[in-house]
Amino acid sequence: MTMGEAxxxxxxxxxxxxxxxCKFIWRLLLLSNLALGAFLFxxxxxxxxxxxxxxxxxxxxxxxASVEVPPEPITSSxxxxxxxxxVPVTTPVQIKAPIPEEQQREIFKWMxxxxxxxxxxxxxxxxxxxxxxxxxxxxxxxxSIPKF
Numbered sequence: 001m002t003m004g005e006a007x008x009x010x011x012x013x014x015x016x017x018x019x020x021x022c023k024f025i026w027r028l029l030l031l032s033n034l035a036l037g038a039f040l041f042x043x044x045x046x047x048x049x050x051x052x053x054x055x056x057x058x059x060x061x062x063x064x065a066s067v068e069v070p071p072e073p074i075t076s077s078x079x080x081x082x083x084x085x086x087v088p089v090t091t092p093v094q095i096k097a098p099i100p101e102e103q104q105r106e107i108f109k110w111m112x113x114x115x116x117x118x119x120x121x122x123x124x125x126x127x128x129x130x131x132x133x134x135x136x137x138x139x140x141x142x143x144s145i146p147k148f
Contacts, residue, residue: 104145112136 115133120126139145
């Protein structure tokens with residue numbers, strides 16, 4: 001090459017913005033987001049209007065004698081009342097009779113025998129078993145067993 005000849009121009013990177021180059025993808029994302037938002041808004045509004053209708057129906061029939069009408073069957077999964085799922089079901093606590101002291105002593109003796117049968121795998125486990133055996137022996141030697 002001589003000085004008189006011009007070298008070919010280097011390839012020019014695209015100067016347009018990414019948004020202009022991918023116009024179709026941006027439009028698709030925008031429309032899908034708008035559709036999803038409209039769907040969520042409409043389903044929430046429909047659920048709220050159903051609850052308001054139920055409340056007004058209950059208020060209007062409060063003082064009058066009315067015929068019991070069964071509720072409408074649920075036709076889609078979007079009409080579910082999610083409050084029913086979040087309310088915990090509580091069961092009454094039943095207080096059991098306390099175990100007699102003699103029976104507790106027998107249980108502690110049995111537990112001590114089982115602890116003696118165990119084969120520890122490492123020194124830490126052996127130390128833990130020895131501590132548990134010491135507690136059981138302490139309970140067995142005591143005049144009265146503590147209430148738990």
